[in-house]
């Protein structure tokens with residue numbers, strides 16, 4: 357089918373239907389690599405994963421391997437993990453510390469800052485005409501260290517990261533700021549879950565982007581009873597405490613989340629009842645955060661996605677999960693778990709264990725997600741199945757909840773408005789040849805300097 | 809001389825008997841898993857059991873000590889005690905744990921059983937496993953690796969006090985891990 361030309365007919369946001377082609381078609385998948393993954397800001401990792409000069413960590417952008425490094429002058433870089441000579445993967449370790457990357461194929465050697473510093477027999481073999489400065493590692497044209505989290509894009513015309521996330525920043529900050537509300541200060545626990553799921557990458561990205569209705573698929577976790585305190589509901593009593601929940605979509609940016617609102621005078625909800633020290637730590641973090649609050653609002657983000665594929669949650673489940681495309685029917689998931697650097701050992705240990713029993717491929721909650729994504733993808737591939745679009749009509753035409761002083765479009769919980777915005781942005785990326793048509797409307801000073 | 813030979817022979821027989829006993833225990837355990845008798849399987853663990861499956865890393869030659877994530881500080885595939893294993897067993901018995909509904913067909917092969925250390929109360933045992941999972945129509949996974957167990961005497965049988973599972977994969981190639989090892 358003519359996927360490339362007919363995209364807008366496949367995404368019908370007025371009527372709330374999206375063709376299954378969007379999730380299964382090979383050509384659309386290839387076009388996503390060009391239009392989305394080669395242009396959008398993608399999550400790479402966290403500075404805490406490369407604390408020292410010479411440290412590196414292998415990550416991924418879309419389908420490709422990249423190296424996150426910290427050079428001798430303390431500057432952070434992101435390089436494509438491929439030799440400029442004949443393409444060999446220059447680094448095949450997951451992480452470590454080094455001065456150089458030496459290519460095992462013909463011995464070209466790159467400094468950790470990406471410069472090509474060694475080519476065997478360079479004088480004789482290249483008649484002295486070889487310009488090493490032109491053959492360094494391929495580096496992303498834009499990188500951002502946002503409160504310790506590292507993001508990059510392959511497009512030098514892309515808006516600066518702060519314009520790319522725009523007002524969504526207030527949500528994202530709950531991931532990278534401390535439990536007690538201090539700015540930044542997070543670190544990633546060692547051990548990144550990496551696994552393959554036979555589904556299109558948009559299934560997990562969209563579910564996390566604020567599909568609160570899918571909570572029903574986790575019904576069995578009520579019986580498993582492995583909440584933070586080691587028993588009870590998977591969220592503990594927290595979720596039952598009186599609070600307001602909303603779904604948020606960013607109409608022009610495509611990011612989304614669902615949140616639990618708390619008010620300034622709301623008391624701490626006991627969470628880690630069987631671990632008094634951990635409970636004390638989180639209670640005091642809650643109190644300091646409330647003392648710092650400007651205005652009357654605080655929220656935890658239950659699930660969220662930064663367009664296109666960086667999903668995350670905050671509160672006690674602070675994680676970042678990146679859904680890398682690995683073919684139209686395959687996703688490689690990378691899940692990072694965050695805590696505060698200052699979190700004392702006992703609380704850190706409790707969080708670490710809670711993460712492991714909740715999240716990732718062995719997590720009691722997420723196992724069921726993967727079953728759904730797998731067979732939803734598989735059952736959408738057929739010739740007949742493809743003729744029938746998916747339904748995104750929940751609360752179609754919903755009005756924003758009035759008087760909620762939060763950015764983005766605030767819908768009541770159980771709407772699919774944020775998913776519709778996500779696909780609106782998806783379509784804009786897929787159809788626009790340049791950033792001119794799809795540049796974020798609200799622009800920072802840096803964005804203005806870039807000529808916008 | 810003869811007495812000496814008899815002693816050596818007796819010790820060898822003792823050792824063989826212990827290997828047989830341990831193998832029988834491990835095979836019976838695998839049988840419980842493949843028959844989905846999870847509560848009985850759970851009973852094979854001591855109250856203070858530690859069940860641990862680290863993530864594997866690609867490291868430089870000579871840095872093998874960094875090859876697996878640590879059970880003290882890092883995130884692993886599993887790092888838990890009997891309590892959360894029991895939660896998993898309860899979840900499997902709900903009938904609506906979709907990842908295992910309908911149930912997968914599994915076969916646990918346990919081989920290369922080696923006694924590393926035998927004390928009066930505890931033995932350390934190494935083994936290899938191959939776990940085959942097939943579900944629904946054609947979904948198939950192989951989990952292959954090594955186990956390091958500490959088994960503790962319990963009357964005339966054994967209980968599992970520690971289990972370390974080294975899956976020989978860096979990127980987990982299965983979409984999830986709903987099987988026990």
Ligand code: FES
Pocket residue numbers: 439440441442443444459460461462463464
């Ligand atoms: S491919 Fe790297 S030196 Fe030839």
Ligand SMILES: [Fe+2]
Pocket residue numbers: 570574721722725
């Ligand atoms: Fe989920």
